[in-house]
Amino acid sequence: MEAECEMCGGNIAVPEDVIQGEILACPDCGLDFEIQSLTSGHISLRPAEAIKEDWGE
Amino acid sequence: MEAECEMCGGNIAVPEDVIQGEILACPDCGLDFEIQSLTSGHISLRPAEAIKEDWGE
Amino acid sequence: MVTVIKAGGSILQKGAGTELMKKIISMGSGNSILVHGGGPTVTSLCENLGISPKFITSPNGIRSRYTDYETMQAFIMAMRGKINTEIVVELQKLGIRSVGISGIDGPTLIAERKGKLLTINERGRKMVVDGGYTGRIIRVDPALIFAITESGRTPVVSPIALSTEYEPLNVDGDRAAAAIAGAVQADELFLLTNVDGVILDGGTVDQIRQDEIPGFMKRVGSGMDKKLMAAEEALKGGCRKVIIANGNTGSPEPGSTDHEMGTVITA
Amino acid sequence: MVTVIKAGGSILQKGAGTELMKKIISMGSGNSILVHGGGPTVTSLCENLGISPKFITSPNGIRSRYTDYETMQAFIMAMRGKINTEIVVELQKLGIRSVGISGIDGPTLIAERKGKLLTINERGRKMVVDGGYTGRIIRVDPALIFAITESGRTPVVSPIALSTEYEPLNVDGDRAAAAIAGAVQADELFLLTNVDGVILDGGTVDQIRQDEIPGFMKRVGSGMDKKLMAAEEALKGGCRKVIIANGNTGSPEPGSTDHEMGTVITA
Ligand SMILES: [Zn+2]
Ligand SMILES: [Zn+2]
Numbered sequence: 026m027e028a029e030c031e032m033c034g035g036n037i038a039v040p041e042d043v044i045q046g047e048i049l050a051c052p053d054c055g056l057d058f059e060i061q062s063l064t065s066g067h068i069s070l071r072p073a074e075a076i077k078e079d080w081g082e
Numbered sequence: 083m084e085a086e087c088e089m090c091g092g093n094i095a096v097p098e099d100v101i102q103g104e105i106l107a108c109p110d111c112g113l114d115f116e117i118q119s120l121t122s123g124h125i126s127l128r129p130a131e132a133i134k135e136d137w138g139e
Numbered sequence: 140m141v142t143v144i145k146a147g148g149s150i151l152q153k154g155a156g157t158e159l160m161k162k163i164i165s166m167g168s169g170n171s172i173l174v175h176g177g178g179p180t181v182t183s184l185c186e187n188l189g190i191s192p193k194f195i196t197s198p199n200g201i202r203s204r205y206t207d208y209e210t211m212q213a214f215i216m217a218m219r220g221k222i223n224t225e226i227v228v229e230l231q232k233l234g235i236r237s238v239g240i241s242g243i244d245g246p247t248l249i250a251e252r253k254g255k256l257l258t259i260n261e262r263g264r265k266m267v268v269d270g271g272y273t274g275r276i277i278r279v280d281p282a283l284i285f286a287i288t289e290s291g292r293t294p295v296v297s298p299i300a301l302s303t304e305y306e307p308l309n310v311d312g313d314r315a316a317a318a319i320a321g322a323v324q325a326d327e328l329f330l331l332t333n334v335d336g337v338i339l340d341g342g343t344v345d346q347i348r349q350d351e352i353p354g355f356m357k358r359v360g361s362g363m364d365k366k367l368m369a370a371e372e373a374l375k376g377g378c379r380k381v382i383i384a385n386g387n388t389g390s391p392e393p394g395s396t397d398h399e400m401g402t403v404i405t406a
Numbered sequence: 407m408v409t410v411i412k413a414g415g416s417i418l419q420k421g422a423g424t425e426l427m428k429k430i431i432s433m434g435s436g437n438s439i440l441v442h443g444g445g446p447t448v449t450s451l452c453e454n455l456g457i458s459p460k461f462i463t464s465p466n467g468i469r470s471r472y473t474d475y476e477t478m479q480a481f482i483m484a485m486r487g488k489i490n491t492e493i494v495v496e497l498q499k500l501g502i503r504s505v506g507i508s509g510i511d512g513p514t515l516i517a518e519r520k521g522k523l524l525t526i527n528e529r530g531r532k533m534v535v536d537g538g539y540t541g542r543i544i545r546v547d548p549a550l551i552f553a554i555t556e557s558g559r560t561p562v563v564s565p566i567a568l569s570t571e572y573e574p575l576n577v578d579g580d581r582a583a584a585a586i587a588g589a590v591q592a593d594e595l596f597l598l599t600n601v602d603g604v605i606l607d608g609g610t611v612d613q614i615r616q617d618e619i620p621g622f623m624k625r626v627g628s629g630m631d632k633k634l635m636a637a638e639e640a641l642k643g644g645c646r647k648v649i650i651a652n653g654n655t656g657s658p659e660p661g662s663t664d665h666e667m668g669t670v671i672t673a
Pocket of ligand 1: 031032033051052053055056
């Protein structure tokens with residue numbers, strides 16, 4: 026499976042066993058996308074930039 | 083087994099399977115006794131009058 | 140106007156919670172004190188922890204729950220940890236600033252551990268057992284409750300007392316509410332239950348005078364007699380009025396002079 | 407003189423409890439605020455309830471406990487029900503009048519639920535998960551704490567906050583103590599731990615100035631960096647001095663100018 030990067034149009038490889046919430050990076054522009062939903066073969070992605078890496082609290 | 087009532091000297095019948103805490107009444111004077119301890123055949127009794135019957139709280 | 144309200148532990152589940160909360164809101168923060176009961180949460184936590192309920196039987200056949208050390212630990216977690224916190228969160232959500240305490244805090248409720256209890260054992264023989272972690276309130280220090288109400292907040296009290304030997308003891312919720320209502324000289328104490336008040340010959344008794352309580356106690360069932368005993372204690376302590384009413388159906392208006400529902404008990 | 411003390415949940419088990427209690431006594435009721443941690447009680451209650459601990463792994467390999475709804479329920483029962491009550495009982499036994507609260511009461515600690523967390527899943531792939539019932543304190547209202555201290559009592563605070571959406575949230579105990587120390591403008595905050603203070607190159611650092619904290623944070627291990635972050639927050643909030651010291655070995659004297667043990671951090 027593949028998805029198209031909404032930023033640069035690059036092809037993002039999608040593993041067969043992908044699950045909701047996983048992050049995929051565009052190989053061309055490097056932007057991270059979160060798997061927002063998965064319904065019968067249709068994959069919806071959203072940019073994952075806003076997600077903070079918040080640890081240690 | 084039998085024990086002697088410390089009040090009237092009456093004979094109190096003690097069941098073989100008696101356990102600590104059980105109450106036995108003297109058949110003669112009616113006084114209640116609590117089994118205070120049980121050690122190798124020796125039974126120690128004490129008057130049980132002070133024990134309140136306190137329910138419903 | 141100070142109102143003490145005693146409600147069961149399931150008030151939040153039954154929707155009655157909302158009615159009760161509305162009443163507390165209508166009084167404004169800082170004018171009411173809520174005492175809650177336990178209910179099924181205690182039992183289900185015990186079950187989940189693998190603690191089987193212990194019962195004892197009195198010489199005249201009354202079976203009641205026995206609180207051993209293990210059960211008391213679960214009781215504290217369910218009552219003080221879970222139920223109390225849930226009620227406080229629910230009140231805050233409605234804009235009522237509230238504070239969860241138990242009688243241990245302060246300390247507010249000092250109790251005496253019950254002495255030995257006379258029971259009938261499995262062999263049908265009379266036996267004395269240790270009273271367990273259950274107590275009888277002997278003193279209330281309302282200082283912490285006043286500190287909370289004076290800061291404009293509503294105390295939510297779990298019926299757990301501190302023993303004279305510094306152990307946590309399970310105390311009856313109705314009696315705890317009564318002791319508090321006396322200590323703070325409350326204007327009224329609501330004892331909310333699942334019936335419409337004191338029921339006699341199929342009808343609800345509207346009014347009872349304090350000196351009539353002993354007579355009524357013999358004629359009502361167990362459960363209601365305990366509430367009447369609590370009512371008497373509250374009035375003796377200095378609370379001005381006790382209302383026994385249905386917590387599930389709404390309506391008794393705090394502070395109103397005409398109580399259309401429930402039984403009103405006054406000195 | 408107002409002192410805030412943060413100690414782990416196991417303070418009562420270790421005998422260090424007694425040292426800590428002595429310190430609180432020496433300060434007199436109403437001058438100290440105790441914030442406690444969780445410790446093994448939370449884990450063992452979860453085990454007894456059959457709730458298996460959940461962990462998540464960050465992209466740089468840090469594994470940490472994840473608080474889902476079920477775990478939060480057990481957390482409240484263990485922390486607010488059991489540990490907090492045990493500490494209050496222990497203090498009362500020593501004649502220190504005390505009151506157990508959590509940040510939900512008042513409300514005192516308002517927190518923001520953490521947003522999504524970036525993790526590495528079992529397949530080694532990056533993944534976002536819901537932040538769970540863990541929060542970041544955004545506001546402290548010290549009114550209830552003052553009401554309690556002014557009544558001559560010692561607040562014993564469980565690190566549980568109320569979210570802006572009225573959910574109970576697990577918050578870090580050190581950060582909660584720091585936020586409180588700032589809000590009450592404490593003279594000193596003790597962060598008690600199981601080492602002798604900030605250790606660098608095998609020796610304990612005696613003094614750290616606030617502006618040196620960022621430099622130290624990179625050189626100390628995880629755990630201590632969190633305490634330094636808490637120290638910085640406390641000083642920024644208006645607390646005058648933070649002492650990181652060993653809670654197991656006694657000695658740092660509250661209010662003394664010369665701290666022979668531990669690391670003292672000042673603005
Ligand atoms: Zn791209
Ligand atoms: Zn006899």
